[in-house]
Structure formats: C-alpha cells, structure tokens
Amino acid sequence: MMNGRDPLAKLAQLLAKLPGVGRRSAERMALKLARDQGTLIRDLVAALGDVEANLKACSQCGSITRRNEDPCPLCTDARRDDALLCVVEDPSDIVLIERAGGFRGRYHSLMGKLSPMKGEGVEDLRIEALIKRIGDKGVKEVILALGSDVESDATVSFLRQVLASKKVVISRLAFGIPAGSEIAYSDPVTLARALEGRTRL
C-alpha cells in the first residue's frame, strides 16, 4: 500500500513534481518502477546522472545545452536573426517552436510566468536578463510567445509595461482556431478571438 511504504510514497511525491504528472499517475509510475526493479531503475539513475553531468540551461536564452556549449548553438548560430527575439515561458517551448520551423530569430526563456497562486513573482522570471539583451543587441521586435491562459495574459501585460520605454516592436502570437479543428469544437472565447483577429483574403 502507499501509506507506510515510505520509499514508494517519497518517489511518487517527486515524480508528481514533473510537468503533467498528477498524484495518481505518479503513484502508478512509482509502483511500476518498484515492480520492475533492477534494469529500469538503474537505467533511469544513470540517465539522470548523465543529464546532470552534461547538460545545463544556456546562460543567454535558457534553453538546454551541453555544458561545453554555452551559449548554446541557437544563440551562437550566425545565420539566425538578432533583430527578432522570441520570449517563451519554458525551454520546452523553444523545442516546440523549433520543431514547428519557420522562426529564424533568437530565443529568451523566462523560466516561468507570473503566477501568484504558485508563488511565482516578477523576481522569479528572467526579466532583467531580457531587458539587458534588448539593450545590448540590435533587437527590433520582441515576440511574446506565451499562451492564452490567465497567467500568460498577466505576464504579457507586465512585459508590455516593462518594455514600453524600449524602442522595440512588441508582438504576441496569433489566437484563433487550431489547425485541423472544426468550428463546432471551438469554445466561445476561442471563436471570439478568432473573429477579432480575422485576416483579409
């Protein structure tokens, strides 16, 4: 059982800290690990050690890079455009945007968003570093690639104020109907935003 079996409860508690993992799935994961024993646990321990030993967050954009490649290839690639700076919440967003293709500027991960509920305030975000980067390099446009939830909205408002005095264009991702989706499955807010942002053909 979960209670009384401390090592299992402890492992589940740690797994639940990972993104998208709830209490229940963390328990299932911990039980699977305890059940299989040996190989999977040892492989995981080795892989975790390997990540810790060899990777780090890029000191410039915050994306994950090898320890001996800081700044990371995205920051040093001379073919990328310094004038475009894409601001994201998390390094994993950089992976998604790169996979989508089409963006050839630089990135800046805030490492979070304003979230009073989770106790994440302005001081937890990499905003000083963002301002410094805008001042240093020839950044002409800052693209706020944040989501459309309340916390992202709050973060966007805050950044707009902070960056108001800078001579840069500030833009935000388009909102609308997701690709491959039917109108019938869109919620009213999405539809309203898609209407508001309609484009001429």
Add this chain to the structure above:
Amino acid sequence: MMNGRDPLAKLAQLLAKLPGVGRRSAERMALKLARDQGTLIRDLVAALGDVEANLKACSQCGSITRRNEDPCPLCTDARRDDALLCVVEDPSDIVLIERAGGFRGRYHSLMGKLSPMKGEGVEDLRIEALIKRIGDKGVKEVILALGSDVESDATVSFLRQVLASKKVVISRLAFGIPAGSEIAYSDPVTLARALEGRTRL
C-alpha cells in the same frame, strides 16, 4: 533541441516506459529535469535507489512490499479470508481495490495481461503460481478483477479455461455505468452491458 542532445533523448526514452507517459510528456519531463538541475534530479536518484534497496514484489501476491516483509502484510494478515482470491493485472490495482475498501480476501497479481501486440504471452503471466495457490489453500472463489478492454477479455477467457477443472467459483467484476455518471455520457457498449447486467430492485 532533442536531437543531438543525447542525454536528454535517452532520459525521455526511459521516462516514456512509465505507465501513462507518452513521448511528448516524457520530453517535457526530461526538459524540466535538465532545466531545474540539482535538487530534483538528486532527490529522484536517491528515491529510486531507496525503492530498489528496500522494496520488492511479494513472492506470493506480487504486490509491492518491504524486502524484510515477504510475504507481504496482505498475505499474512490472519483476519483476511483465504477463501476469496482476487486476481489483478498489476500491483497498482491492488492499491486501488484496497483504497476502495470492502474486500477482505487475498490477492494475486498476474504482472500483465495477454497482449500479443506487446509480445506478452501466457508465459509472462504468473499463472503457474495462481494454479498452485488455488490448489494449496482453501480458495473457494476466484474473482477476476480485470478491465473491460480486449486484452483483459482475452485474459479472462484464457483463465476460465485454465481454471475450469478446479473446484472453485470463478467470477468477474460487474460492468455498468460508472458512479456519478449520467446515461448521456455513456458509450453504447457500456450501456448495453449495464442493461444486460441490470439488477432487480
């Protein structure tokens, strides 16, 4: 990026082996671990080692127990009923049934179900051990507490044949409308089964 960053890809690949974790969520989890570095990784490594060092599958029922408590408390508890044997797919099912309460018999985890797609056959399940337990102890009823998916159905059919010659009642969990759910949200198969299994008031 994921490709070229071997330690990250390797970690994600291992995390994806855990139940309920897809490729995409495994990537997000790996990035979170790489991003946070330090504490979380070290705590996880310690917790995994602790689980490996202190827990094992009970040699009798297969549930997770401390190494110095085999057979586990569920198997040795004298207040539980030896006549009722509840057969489950996985130790995590035992946790769920215990949490639901009301069952005071013994358990037997098969450690899987028949799944040709995943290459899990009869030899991978703890069926020999099940037959032995039924012969040894005074088991009167074997409750097959398996799900209602195709693989569970196949496993139930197989176990019915295997246990046919034994002098035990074989039963299966009831199928029907889940608690708290409206008819409107039930799929046709669930509804048909609920009708078929209707109970007199």
